[in-house]
Amino acid sequence: MSDFPVHDVDSAPEKSRPLLENSLKGFGMIPGLHAVMAEAPGVLEAYQKLHQLVLDSSFDNDEKTVVWQTINVENACHYCVPAHTGIARMMEVSDDIINPLRDEEPLPSDKLEALRTFTLAVMNKRGNVSKEDLNAFYRAGYNHRQVLEVILVLSQKTMSNYINHIAETPVDEPFQKFAWEKKK
Helix, strand or coil: CCCCCCCCCCCCCHHHHHHHHHHHHHHCCCCHHHHHHCCCHHHHHHHHHHHHHHHCCCCCHHHHHHHHHHHHHHCCCCCHHHHHHHHHHHCCCCHHHHHHHHHCCCCCCHHHHHHHHHHHHHHHCCCCCCHHHHHHHHHCCCCHHHHHHHHHHHHHHHHHHHHHHHHCCCCCHHHHHHCCCCCC
C-alpha cells in the first residue's frame, strides 16, 4: 500500500487548490490521479496543461484514444486503462476500437493500427525510430505534426502511468467497472 497522500481541495498545498477546483469543474469529481499529483503543484499543473494540449491536437477522438490506450496498455497502467476506457465511451469512441486496444488485438482500420504501431515504436525505441517506421506512418496518412503529437501524448501518459505505478493510485469509482490487467 502506498503512503502517497490523496488530496482534496482542503488538504492540498495552496498552489494546487485552484488546479483541483478546475478538475472538479471539468470532471465533476477530483480524479485520484489529480489528487495524488496535487502534492506537487507543478506536476499537476503540467499534467493539466499537457492534457489540454492533447485535446487540442490534430488527432480525432478515435486517434487520441488509440495513442492514450496504446501507451497505457504497454505500460500496464492499472489506473489509466480503466479511466481511458470510460473517457473513450464519453467521447463516443466505438467498442470496436476500445476493446481491441485493451485486449491487444487488431484494430478495425489499417490507419488506426499504423498509429498504434508507430506509438509503440516511439515508446519502445525511446524515440530512435527508423526511416521504415516513419515511412509506414506517413503512408497511413499521417505527417510530421502527428509524429510530434504522438510524443506530446507520450509525455502526458508517461507522467500519469509512472505516478500511478509508484503511488498505487486507486481507480476512481466510476471507472472500477472497467478494471483491467495486462495479458501475460
